[in-house]
Amino acid sequence: MDIFSQIRNSSQWVFYLFGLIALLAYPSFANNFFVFQIGALSLILGMIALSLTLLAGYGGMVSLSQMSIAGLAGYFLALFGESNAVQSLQLAPIIAVPAAIILATLVASFFGLLSVRTEGVYTIMITLAVGVATFYFVQQNYVIFNGFQGLSGILPPTVFGTNFKDPVPFYYVSLMCAVLAYVFVVSLIRSPFGVALQGIRDNPRRMKALGYNIFLHRIVTHSIAGALAATGGVLLAWFNGFVSPGIVGVDAMINILIIAVIGGLNHPIGGFVGAVIFILLQNFAIDLVGSDRFRLLVGCVFFLIVIFSPNGLIGVGSKILNWAKKRPKASEDKMGMEVIKVDDV
Amino acid sequence: MTYALSIVDLTISFGEFTVLDKVTVNFSPGERHAILGPNGAGKTTLFNLITGDLKPTSGTIEFYGNDVTNTSTHKRIRLGMRRTYQSSLLFKDLTVRDNIFAAVRGIKAGRMKVLPLSKDHSDVIDTEKLIGRVHLKDVADKKVVDLSHGQQRQLEIGMAMAGEPKFILLDEPAAGLSPKERDDLVRLLEGLPSEIGFVIIEHDLDIALKVVEQVTVMSNGKIIASESPQEIVKNPQVQAIYMGTHDHKGNMHA
Numbered sequence: 177m178d179i180f181s182q183i184r185n186s187s188q189w190v191f192y193l194f195g196l197i198a199l200l201a202y203p204s205f206a207n208n209f210f211v212f213q214i215g216a217l218s219l220i221l222g223m224i225a226l227s228l229t230l231l232a233g234y235g236g237m238v239s240l241s242q243m244s245i246a247g248l249a250g251y252f253l254a255l256f257g258e259s260n261a262v263q264s265l266q267l268a269p270i271i272a273v274p275a276a277i278i279l280a281t282l283v284a285s286f287f288g289l290l291s292v293r294t295e296g297v298y299t300i301m302i303t304l305a306v307g308v309a310t311f312y313f314v315q316q317n318y319v320i321f322n323g324f325q326g327l328s329g330i331l332p333p334t335v336f337g338t339n340f341k342d343p344v345p346f347y348y349v350s351l352m353c354a355v356l357a358y359v360f361v362v363s364l365i366r367s368p369f370g371v372a373l374q375g376i377r378d379n380p381r382r383m384k385a386l387g388y389n390i391f392l393h394r395i396v397t398h399s400i401a402g403a404l405a406a407t408g409g410v411l412l413a414w415f416n417g418f419v420s421p422g423i424v425g426v427d428a429m430i431n432i433l434i435i436a437v438i439g440g441l442n443h444p445i446g447g448f449v450g451a452v453i454f455i456l457l458q459n460f461a462i463d464l465v466g467s468d469r470f471r472l473l474v475g476c477v478f479f480l481i482v483i484f485s486p487n488g489l490i491g492v493g494s495k496i497l498n499w500a501k502k503r504p505k506a507s508e509d510k511m512g513m514e515v516i517k518v519d520d521v
Numbered sequence: 522m523t524y525a526l527s528i529v530d531l532t533i534s535f536g537e538f539t540v541l542d543k544v545t546v547n548f549s550p551g552e553r554h555a556i557l558g559p560n561g562a563g564k565t566t567l568f569n570l571i572t573g574d575l576k577p578t579s580g581t582i583e584f585y586g587n588d589v590t591n592t593s594t595h596k597r598i599r600l601g602m603r604r605t606y607q608s609s610l611l612f613k614d615l616t617v618r619d620n621i622f623a624a625v626r627g628i629k630a631g632r633m634k635v636l637p638l639s640k641d642h643s644d645v646i647d648t649e650k651l652i653g654r655v656h657l658k659d660v661a662d663k664k665v666v667d668l669s670h671g672q673q674r675q676l677e678i679g680m681a682m683a684g685e686p687k688f689i690l691l692d693e694p695a696a697g698l699s700p701k702e703r704d705d706l707v708r709l710l711e712g713l714p715s716e717i718g719f720v721i722i723e724h725d726l727d728i729a730l731k732v733v734e735q736v737t738v739m740s741n742g743k744i745i746a747s748e749s750p751q752e753i754v755k756n757p758q759v760q761a762i763y764m765g766t767h768d769h770k771g772n773m774h775a
Contacts, residue, residue: 363635367634368622368633368634369635374615379610381574382612387599400635478591
């Protein structure tokens with residue numbers, strides 16, 4: 177199938193190879209702040225935004241509850257694994273991490289079940305509602321989630337003497353998860369499932385008439401996106417060392433949407449690009465405009481992207497590449513004919 | 522006798538307005554049947570009810586002996602029912618090949634597979650065969666948006682032929698086609714395997730009467746005649762409808 181062979185035949189491999197080498201080499205020329213606070217956090221938020229890209233960009237389902245899934249995965253990790261929570265089961269990470277991801281994925285499937293029969297703005301409203309419900313659920317439930325204070329002491333494991341809380345090892349764990357998630361999504365959107373998902377996005381009625389159970393397809397997509405967000409959520413819990421209701425708050429939910437839109441929803445790399453821009457703005461724009469006006473600046477960037485490039489920064493990149501390809505070569509005139517020098521005649 | 526499609530007393534109303542009124546019609550396996558009638562007669566509504574896009578107010582629909590009145594659309598399709606749409610509902614940004622592939626996979630159990638298929642997978646081979654059958658090999662890699670209207674219609678039919686269809690509902694497949702494209706369409710329909718039955722809604726009588734064995738004429742949500750093509754053209758009530766001498770209830774004025 178041509179849609180499957182695109183990636184194999186394309187020169188994108190060169191781009192991917194150089195990108196991967198740069199990401200692997202990044203800790204060797206960046207300090208710990210840039211490795212941990214910028215690099216690792218961008219990869220984590222990029223993964224959560226990737227889950228939204230899959231849902232919204234390829235499935236046409238704009239879900240605001242992806243951060244809720246990530247946050248819940250963090251809570252489940254704190255409850256199952258090693259943390260300061262008195263109610264924690266203190267299970268080994270090899271059990272606690274998969275258990276947290278699976279449980280959060282089941283929650284994502286349930287959220288999907290609630291929202292898949294809606295379209296457009298109604299999907300946004302339902303996922304916003306379940307996201308807000310999740311926030312109040314963890315904030316008001318003191319027995320399990322410790323209310324406003326949340327759960328702390330969530331630390332990554334130490335494996336073969338390597339403490340994964342250290343910036344560089346943690347960066348590489350985040351990078352490995354992000355690369356695997358990215359490759360999985362790229363493969364998924366070219367698979368029969370992914371082609372059908374894009375068909376359902378474009379024309380659900382037609383897909384039903386081709387024999388597809390579109391609601392089941394959408395719920396499974398929510399589950400897959402949930403697993404991606406949950407993996408990001410586990411890493412985020414390790415990154416912060418704690419989980420609290422703020423992680424699943426409306427601000428955090430909107431941030432993921434902003435990240436995905438700034439990067440671009442029509443390519444899996446968009447979430448990661450958006451996350452880098454967002455984290456850089458979050459860390460350095462405060463020095464320029466002050467902490468009170470950080471959101472104003474993010475809002476302005478969001479506004480400009482939506483107005484001038486609805487496909488995000490990836491869309492800007494594509495436009496520049498297309499412009500460069502279409503630009504006539506120096507040796508050609510405006511009609512595309514080769515210019516013959518007088519001396520050549 | 523088990524009919525391919527058996528529709529009994531099918532009625533659908535929207536508030537006070539009855540669009541289809543106790544329509545009863547049967548189609549045998551392999552039968553080629555045309556449904557004619559003026560705009561607003563309820564032909565496409567009948568198709569939408571048969572495929573499950575709409576739910577009837579009353580009446581039953583059986584497909585090869587299975588009561589599918591309350592069955593979801595995708596399950597009816599998996600039983601062997603197919604349809605094309607009056608206005609093209611293709612995936613314009615995908616290639617011809619991907620459109621056909623989506624149709625081939627739709628009725629297969631592996632439609633949820635999350636890994637790409639190899640080039641020698643049976644579904645990939647079936648896709649190529651189907652592209653050949655609807656004469657779209659030369660444009661297989663083109664996006665649908667770049668196809669002519671006639672080619673889009675051919676693609677619609679190709680998608681309806683995916684898998685092992687038992688019965689196809691064709692909603693105005695010749696609409697907007699050039700004379701040459703119409704000839705191609707007739708050849709395509711005549712070349713369908715004899716075991717595949719179809720019902721065609723068509724305003725072009727030359728095409729409709731050429732490819733079918735039986736014709737049903739509808740007007741104002743009711744069936745007013747069901748005869749062979751030779752008889753239907755002589756039917757005075759049908760002539761009256763097409764000559765515009767009937768009232769709004771479908772009754773002929775003498």
